[in-house]
Amino acid sequence: MRYASVIKRKWGLAAMAGLLAFSWACPNAAGAGTDQQPDSASAAARTLQERRMMIQEISQLTQIPWTYLAALDQYERTLTPKSRKERLKNKLISLDPQPEFWAGLINPDPGDTNPITIALFGGMGRDADGDGKANPDNDMDALYSLAAYMKSYGLTEEDLQISLWRYYQNERAITRIRQFAKLYQTFGTLDLNKTAFVLPLSSIYSYRSTWGDRRGFGGLRIHEGTDLFASYGVPVRSACYGIVETKGWNRFGGWRIGIRDIQNRYHYYAHLQGFDKNIEVGSTVVPGQVVGWVGSSGYGKPGTSGKFPPHLHYGIYKDTGHYEWAFDPYPLLKRWENEERRRK
């Protein structure tokens, strides 16, 4: 409550009304995704700006680092099912607190929006925008409530992780949120959706759609990816902003690297000749950054190579929060290639 009045003063009712009017007038407010079409690109940029402002304000009020708030919001956005995306499309924030967390475990009304009774039952729901309701569908209420919940555990890195553990009870969620927070910390912006083609456009390469082929090159028995044929030593580049999650030898993939992006996608580059010396697990990368070189490693003990023609095996996986599934990278590769060509 005390914070609610602080926020109201700080933002001013007129400013709040302006912000709400703005976000409602902005049909692509949920945009945020990758691969924006040019006509919605500026709307998406404005959305990111508005989101950043709100996150910054709540961070200043609660001392929870903005990078964590942004990471939580983005993590939940990447898990939002299509059915719910429609409902969220005019919202800046994608948090979806569990009713029992919001209203309090023993609250007889799990849909309670009265901040006084919610507080009585130990719920996390707060009223941040000063309308007298603790509404989980209200962007400010949701973000502020989660930040206040986290703050109640303390502000050290360890405290933050304990609060996240209590909230999600899922190790993967915490890993993702830490990765996202590191990306935001490193690059200082929410706008991490730029992409690049995975090989230099000037190199000689070829690839075609092989999704569903029983077997690709390099012993991957169920072929989940695209093989891009190029000579030994052609640079392999990150498609995205991301954080290196895996690096090393895999029996089938050979020297391979896995990079997590801010859309919660895992990019897998296999059969490399070697890795760029700056790349370690936990390193952050930018689109187009060289991570290694095309080779023919794999299908045997570490160091095995030459059992098939040199190529980059590229795969992409989407995290559902509990498991990951591969999807066909070919259309994305084509798009990234075309977009980069147009930018030249």
Ligand SMILES: [Zn+2]
């Ligand atoms: Zn392959």
